[in-house]
Amino acid sequence: MEIAPFLSSHLEVLSNNTSSAESWKHATSWMKECLQEHILCNQPMPGIYWWPTRLLYIQNLNDNPDIKLIETKDTTPSGSYITLSHRWGTAEFIKLTKENLSELRGGFSLTDLPQTFRDAVVITLRLGISYLWIDSLCIIQDSVDDWTKEASQMSDVYHHALCNIAATGAQDNSCGLFANTDMGVIQPWKLPLYDQKVGQVKSFCIVDPSFWEYRVMGAPLMKRAWVVQEQLLARRVLHFCQDQLYWECREKSACEVFPKQMPPCIMSGGRFKDIAPKKEVIYRFPDLKGLENRWESRDKVWHRIIHHYSSAELTRKSDKEAALNGIVKMLEGVFNDTCVAGMWRKALPFQLLWEIDKLSAEPSEMYRAPSWSWLSIDGVVMTYCSTSLDFPSVEIDAIEITRAGDSRISPITAGIMKLTGALRYVTWKDRHHPLPVLLKFEDLKGSELLGWMDKIAFRSDQSAWIIQISIYLDDGNLRGQGLLLRRNIDGTFCRIGCFESKGQDTVFLMSQERQDIILNANSSERNRVLSSLSASNPKCEEQFLEIKAQVEEFRPLETPPPKEQSIIIV
Structure with missing residues (x-):
């Protein structure tokens, strides 16, 4: 409860029915x-x-x-x-x-x-x-x-x-629509307080925030x-x-x-x-001028919308994309971007890093979207809020969505994403509890990553492929985030979860070109590649230098860097 900073005389006496x-x-x-x-x-x-x-x-x-x-x-x-x-x-x-x-x-x-x-x-x-x-x-x-x-x-x-x-x-x-009202329940409590500004007692009210x-x-x-x-x-x-x-x-x-x-x-x-930050409410179009270039604000808007939306109920689970289409159409003009299977193209690859509420969500039993899209999940979803300090670790080569009809809300029948990055193989022990699993590299002792499964049943796999999507600084510490993948029979991959890396593990997971030069090359070659990392984000010089310093702290690894590959996720 809080004391509202206005007088109780500003309150209104209610009627006994909302039809009055x-x-x-x-x-x-x-x-x-x-x-x-x-x-x-x-x-x-x-x-x-x-x-x-x-x-x-x-x-x-x-x-x-x-x-x-x-x-x-x-x-x-x-x-x-x-x-x-x-x-x-x-x-x-x-x-x-x-x-x-x-x-x-x-x-x-x-x-x-x-x-x-x-x-x-x-x-x-x-x-x-x-x-x-x-x-x-x-x-x-x-x-x-x-x-x-x-x-x-x-x-x-x-x-x-x-x-x-x-x-x-x-x-x-x-x-x-109409209902009887109970003034005793909703009328705020009045409280006499001394107002030092005017030197007299005034009646304030207590309200529930x-x-x-x-x-x-x-x-x-x-x-x-x-x-x-x-x-x-x-x-x-x-x-x-x-x-x-x-x-x-x-x-x-x-x-x-x-x-x-x-x-x-x-x-x-x-x-x-x-649902959007103050002065950036999505309906205030004049205030949104230039929002397409303010990625942090944009991601926060989308995060709050999707968190609300995925928490709500659908009578027909197949309506997952259709029931959001009106908002997407309006935001496409505001963001100057296009949305594909619930993901904003200009915010990729970072939007691949969505997470599920660990207690309420699981992949849908019916096919609704590719595994890399949060639309494939039933339950509460938390999208990733990237900032100007995030550096991508993969390149997206192509996205293809196939629909049952010509409409933008026709059911998705297939969806693939082709991206280039460094794959690594990890294993874990299934402890049968909802906490993150500890992922281990077979060729790097003492290293552990935290992994979260999109479905509890995926824990029984006890092994997966991982691909790092983003690296960033968190309170000065080098970190990375990526996807847990299962290889399909046809050689494609599907998402089964996400992971977080720290320090040396983050460097270890970088792509072949960067990994090879950063970890095993001489100082001038390392500087050349690190400079290319920051070229896409010139406003992050200070953070970039911190990342560079942390990367160079790690000793060259005895194992060769992972080969950079093009993979298809469905």
Whole structure:
């Protein structure tokens, strides 16, 4: 708990239900302020007159809404539209299919919808809007072609919407948007304190810093993987939670208790729109100018997105890439880069160094992506945040991805990566516990590397090939990171884990040309190769000199350096 640095008089008294007039007063106030005053939320967008393929057209006839499904190519909407983020659940509810397409075009009643959809219709009309987009009613659910087409443009659907209504607190579509509130639970405690600046006692309040993270980010809806891009891409989000309404846009976060602004101590983390470092939030396009050249910042943005995303649930595991496509499309323009199987080309080879949460993740039982991509993993993934101080130890010669169709989200059927680097053979003993295994070289006594398996069962192999991907300095100590590989029958390799090396082991794992000169050649030859190492990164002179000094400390090894090879990882 923390004492918020603002007066308790800034607090608002809550109503007893989020459908009340008091709650709605806050919602309309946030919307009005955002539309009229927020520069970042109202930036011009390409394709101003863009609408989804289908929308629900709502007419309020004698307080009895009449709803029709329209095709926007045939019936041009006359205004903005709202989107709905919801958790499907397991109960049956109305969906758009090939069979009922004509029927829904003809119109249907509010009573045909589950409670969450009904409430969304009411909210849309309250906002003065006549168009609503709901995924299950605007995408033909039993058409692979229609689903693929519509899923590929999710970035546009949510980004062009006026606002996204989020059924954040609802377990499924039967729960509805509105909920009763308990002021005794969520109202912050008031505390009288002496204010030295003014010389008098004032009433402050005590708040929980994890308030937003627990009430919003920990709510049922946020466990759904598709929602990650829905929340990130929407310019405005109105959350309907179990305790109160919450608002977030590019410039403001608020709730009914704190309608003017959420306290800084609460918003210090855990918010979707704070998923990137301050001043580099991915929606603040002016602030992102030049981000493609700031690799550390870019990797942190991607790391936080993927950590959120891989922690969430997918009803269909095959949607792993598709449910992220909207974010990827938007970031490709921001990063000035292309994404291949979840990896940014300009950030390779370092992005190969992702790790799994040691307790929750394993490779997928179904083929979804090549083993070198984190998309092949079910569970929490931590991507590698490279810096300008990382030096690559391999060269990527080619990447080939084969898909089942022409769409960028068509299922991946095969993927290979050809790279050049130095392979070494290591062994270990399987101790049957989740801690890292100790990898040993057969031809270098006293050397040990730390290895982490992507799957517990891989421990039983007790041997593997390794290839070092990166070398860097950590508090002045030379280190390296790389991949654990299993050789396939056809001579290709697949990833089974990753490893970390230190000191002499890092030097030992360098490529043949560098290894041969650095370890066994004279001083002038070593300097020539070390200089070529730093040529790709002129800003790292101090760190480069430290690496050079540490490399030259090691005595020449009696064993020959590894041969540099071109290998294929699938």
